[in-house]
Amino acid sequence: MVRHIVVTSVVDAITEDLREQVVNGELPPGSPLTELDVSTRYEVARSSARAAIERLTSEKVLVRRNHKTARVVELGxxxxxxxxxxxxxxxxxxxxxxxxxxxxxxxxxxxxxxxxxxxxxxxxxxxxxxxxxxxxxxxxxxxxxxxxxxxxxxxxxxxxxxxxxxxxxxxxxxxxxxxxxxxxxxxxxxxxxxxxxxxxxxxxxxxxxxxxxxxTPGPEAEWPSSAAPGAPIRQDAAPAVIE
Amino acid sequence: MVRHIVVTSVVDAITEDLREQVVNGELPPGSPLTELDVSTRYEVARSSARAAIERLTSEKVLVRRNHKTARVVELGxxxxxxxxxxxxxxxxxxxxxxxxxxxxxxxxxxxxxxxxxxxxxxxxxxxxxxxxxxxxxxxxxxxxxxxxxxxxxxxxxxxxxxxxxxxxxxxxxxxxxxxxxxxxxxxxxxxxxxxxxxxxxxxxxxxxxxxxxxxTPGPEAEWPSSAAPGAPIRQDAAPAVIE
DNA sequence: GTGGCAATATTGTCCGACAAGTAGACAACT
DNA sequence: AGTTGTCTACTTGTCGGACAATATTGCCAC
Incomplete structure (x- = not known):
């Protein structure tokens, strides 16, 4: 689904829209956001999508570890x-x-x-x-x-x-x-x-x-986008670690 | 015992180095940092330099307006x-x-x-x-x-x-x-x-x-990018402290 | 000199490419 | 079995080049 945006700067607009989607629950906590995903949804270059994701990551709206895809932050x-x-x-x-x-x-x-x-x-x-x-x-x-x-x-x-x-x-x-x-x-x-x-x-x-x-652990919802059926998500917590 | 290792990316490294240069005065307040400048100085792609600059901008180490080049922040x-x-x-x-x-x-x-x-x-x-x-x-x-x-x-x-x-x-x-x-x-x-x-x-x-x-308005100096003859003050014997 | 125009510099965005890292599945080996 | 190795698919990190839009500068005419 293509989402429409007002152009101040492409990256600005995407950042804002994504942030909005996070706070109003359209993007539930823990849901993944790949660069390709974002770039195709907004019809922009991957680099722009990447920039937006990086900004939101620096704002702590998203979290991302080294070579892994960004996810909406989960607050415990x-x-x-x-x-x-x-x-x-x-x-x-x-x-x-x-x-x-x-x-x-x-x-x-x-x-x-x-x-x-x-x-x-x-x-x-x-x-x-x-x-x-x-x-x-x-x-x-x-x-x-x-x-x-x-x-x-x-x-x-x-x-x-x-x-x-x-x-x-x-x-x-x-x-x-x-x-x-x-x-x-x-x-x-x-x-x-x-x-x-x-x-x-x-x-x-x-x-x-x-x-x-x-x-209350809550309804333990599934993350709709790009998740294989019956995916047991969210067991990783360790960054780049070696025992 | 879990041991953490850090793997630095190009952008990480540049960001860190630039930040360091700012705090130790090698990059005086107000000095401009163009993307091309940074990319050639570190021999990386412009996109990487850009990412580093954007990070420092979000950290308030640099400031940048619309289509203008980033500058080291000046605190008044x-x-x-x-x-x-x-x-x-x-x-x-x-x-x-x-x-x-x-x-x-x-x-x-x-x-x-x-x-x-x-x-x-x-x-x-x-x-x-x-x-x-x-x-x-x-x-x-x-x-x-x-x-x-x-x-x-x-x-x-x-x-x-x-x-x-x-x-x-x-x-x-x-x-x-x-x-x-x-x-x-x-x-x-x-x-x-x-x-x-x-x-x-x-x-x-x-x-x-x-x-x-x-x-003190200060010497109101020019910003000589990279090494001009006028040596910075920096006398280490002098009281160099404010709290 | 000053306003305006042309040349230049710099940013914002796009594209395509590829190495490197991650994850899951599956085969092989001890 | 359980560990180890390999394969594949996906994604990120980085590169280089390209071009339009915008900002800056310098020059020219008035």
Missing amino acids: PDDVRDIYNTRIYLESEVLRRLAGLRRVPVSSRTANSEIAELWRGGSYQIVDPDMRFHTGLIDSVDSARTSAAYHSLAFEVKLCMAQLQGRQALSPQIIVAEHARILELIELGDADGAAAMLDEHLSRARELLVGSLGG | PDDVRDIYNTRIYLESEVLRRLAGLRRVPVSSRTANSEIAELWRGGSYQIVDPDMRFHTGLIDSVDSARTSAAYHSLAFEVKLCMAQLQGRQALSPQIIVAEHARILELIELGDADGAAAMLDEHLSRARELLVGSLGG
């Missing part, structure tokens, strides 16, 4: 723990600074209202506004590198979400309340309180995610 | 501020955690001893052990992503150092004392104290760096 419980802990490390100190200034970013407040709204509307698709709440806090300190680091983590969270296709839900009610409490503590200038609340908030989310990733 | 005062602020954000919370556990990483302690030793020996080449002090703290929380983020920042600090070829110095004596104080406060479980000390420590370094980057 350990990764989730790591991602959330790093989020906590980064966001805690930012929160303390904001509390010191008693400054609450508008974008975070509106994002939290959105979640509440969605919840009242019966929707549970709150991942996006939830992320905006947090990135709003981070971005408000106006540090490009801090923002970049956090956004990278946020992207990985999205990958996790794509991975467990909407099973698992965190109660929007609790989320909204905790977010509100965090903003309140910032306004009160209570740095320790805000940091503690954030820790609790993210730690709960972390444990829930870890549980639903590690606890 | 704003970048330095950003880098150090992000360091502070990340490292503060890690320090608090360590203080909570009253845990002092051995590697940081030994690294600080090294600085003291070098200072007593009359040397001012303390950038490396200084970084090891800080990465020792970060790495001790055992989070791959946190470490990766911090190491990326540390690399940018190295770039800054390369950029101002050893004018400017921060007294090793003060550095060692502050490091020691930080470790002491961790041992005492004083999270706030440790975080405050770190803030002071890094903020001073930041301001010094910002000053010597922004205040």
Whole structure:
């Protein structure tokens, strides 16, 4: 199937489209992406496909070992723990600074209202506004590198979400309340309180995610493209090693 | 026991070598790197040179816009501020955690001893052990992503150092004392104290760096690609340290 | 001098080719 | 049997050349 793309640069477009396909689950974790595959699907030269794959590999969206074909990254419980802990490390100190200034970013407040709204509307698709709440806090300190680091983590969270296709839900009610409490503590200038609340908030989310990733092995899906019938996939883990 | 072996590819090798040349100043900030240039210098195909350049671009070692040739990144005062602020954000919370556990990483302690030793020996080449002090703290929380983020920042600090070829110095004596104080406060479980000390420590370094980057416009030199008569400054006796 | 045009340099993309590495199957050998 | 060797099919890593699109430079006319 030929996929259409808008041309900024061929490689840019392919990279973007593939990334999109990964986050929305069209390319499930672990599915292989050969250079030829990509080049024919988009009708471009192999070198261009290769470049796109390399970029996504450097972004950790794909993983590839030496002479082997790239695969969509699979995030396990350990990764989730790591991602959330790093989020906590980064966001805690930012929160303390904001509390010191008693400054609450508008974008975070509106994002939290959105979640509440969605919840009242019966929707549970709150991942996006939830992320905006947090990135709003981070971005408000106006540090490009801090923002970049956090956004990278946020992207990985999205990958996790794509991975467990909407099973698992965190109660929007609790989320909204905790977010509100965090903003309140910032306004009160209570740095320790805000940091503690954030820790609790993210730690709960972390444990829930870890549980639903590690606890339930899930439906153990097949990877559609180019897999022989009844292929027992995914037993390799060792790179170029010698015993 | 499983032993790992590394097999380097052409692109890997070039990438590494170029990166090395950037950090040790052989390729000064702003110098252009055309694909043809690189491909002929290393005697490889242009596609390989291109791949290496793209990797370094994604690492922020080089910068490149649309159809223009890549250049070695130039870090200005704003970048330095950003880098150090992000360091502070990340490292503060890690320090608090360590203080909570009253845990002092051995590697940081030994690294600080090294600085003291070098200072007593009359040397001012303390950038490396200084970084090891800080990465020792970060790495001790055992989070791959946190470490990766911090190491990326540390690399940018190295770039800054390369950029101002050893004018400017921060007294090793003060550095060692502050490091020691930080470790002491961790041992005492004083999270706030440790975080405050770190803030002071890094903020001073930041301001010094910002000053010597922004205040002095510098020699505003031409970029002589590969060996022009004008020998770079590089006097090794001079205090060549900023933190 | 300055605007504009032509020559040049450099990138972005394509193609085709081939060596080298990986993986699975199957035969051969001890 | 179980280990080892070989074959084949697939894929990656690298090469070299080619060409259009774009950026840079230098020159010319005004």
